[in-house]
Amino acid sequence: MANASRQVLWEYWGTELKRHRENAALTQEMLGEKVFVSGGYIGQFEQAIRRPQLDVAIRLDQILQTDGFFERTWRKLIDDQRYADYFAKVVELEPLATRICDFESMVMPGLLQTGAYARAITVAANPFAPDEFIEEKVQGRLERAKILKEGPADGYWPILHEAVLRMPVGGPAVMAEQLEHIARLMRERKILLQVVPFAAGPCPFMGRMVTLMEFEDAPPTAYTEGVRSGTLLDDPATVKRVAGEYDLLRAAALAPKESLALIESAAEEYRQCASTT
Incomplete structure (x- = not known):
């Protein structure tokens, strides 16, 4: 849900109040x-x-006898805030994509993160x-991440830079678990993952992230993200160019x-380090 759309819904909430x-x-x-609360x-x-x-929304329902309307709508709007405004549209599109x-x-893509890894990342950004x-x-x-249980029809094809494997997010035990998790997904053929090694030198999107999504009945999209901002691209020429750069990554x-x-070698190194600390 875009920021403007969410604001419209809060305005509706206020109008109903x-x-x-x-x-x-x-x-x-x-x-x-x-x-x-005050007037x-x-x-x-x-x-x-x-x-x-x-608690205020619940009390409003009780006083105004609105059968839980304010609590239900509050929960829906707040639940949407699990994701940043600029990323919410991506979350809506992921289950619809035939390929991601x-x-x-x-850092590890969100779809691949374990709970411990995600927690360490979130705490670091929100201390x-x-x-x-x-x-x-x-x-x-x-x-x-539940969409990986079935997987997009044409697969989930992530690429990680080796720096993702070497960044010790959450400590050795967390990293060992995280890398073992993605290794297991690879062995189970839930994902097709590749790593760009340090030895490859400079490559497209260095220092950035990008997501490409394809759909059965809609044109493909590309998503890029910056500091507290994100851009969903759907212009065909732009998406085609981003896809070409992604091919260079492959x-x-x-x-x-x-x-x-x-990945398995890095996981073993982290596991050994965790066992000695």
Whole structure:
């Protein structure tokens, strides 16, 4: 869900709050007193300036007798926030794709992350966030990974730079588990993964990530991401160019069998390191 679309839904939430409040012949101050917030807060909820806490949404349903409407819609809107606004559309498209190709130059793609790895990444990016926030993000990532159980019809074909294998996210035990996880997916033929080795030198998308998605009844898309931003590309000429650069990555990468051997070797190194610490 794009940021603008989500804001529209919060505005709808606020409009409904105002409508039900007025139907109940309550002022903002009167309703605020009943749900233990100020009248000014009620006004800000109605204008979609401020978003309420869950307990407030529940109390609004009780006072206004709205049969759980405010709680249900609140949960839907907040649940969507497991993903950044700029990434939410990608999450919607992933289950529809017939083929997904990912390239990551520094961290494991989200679809491949274990819970421990995802948690370490999330904590590193949000060092002051409460546990509830961290777990919500981690569960959102693990939820996405469920599409690999069946897999896109034409496969999931990620490419990793070797730096992804060598970056000790979460410590040796977490990395060993993570690399063993993707090795298992490769052996089970759930994914076709290749690694671009350090020896390959410079390659396309260095320091960046890219996702390509193909669909049965829609044109392909490409997604790239920067700092707190992401761009979903659907212009055919642009997507074709990105796909061509991705082909160059494949040419620079190790064959799947060699990639698996490198991953298993790195996993064993991490496992040995974990056992001695």
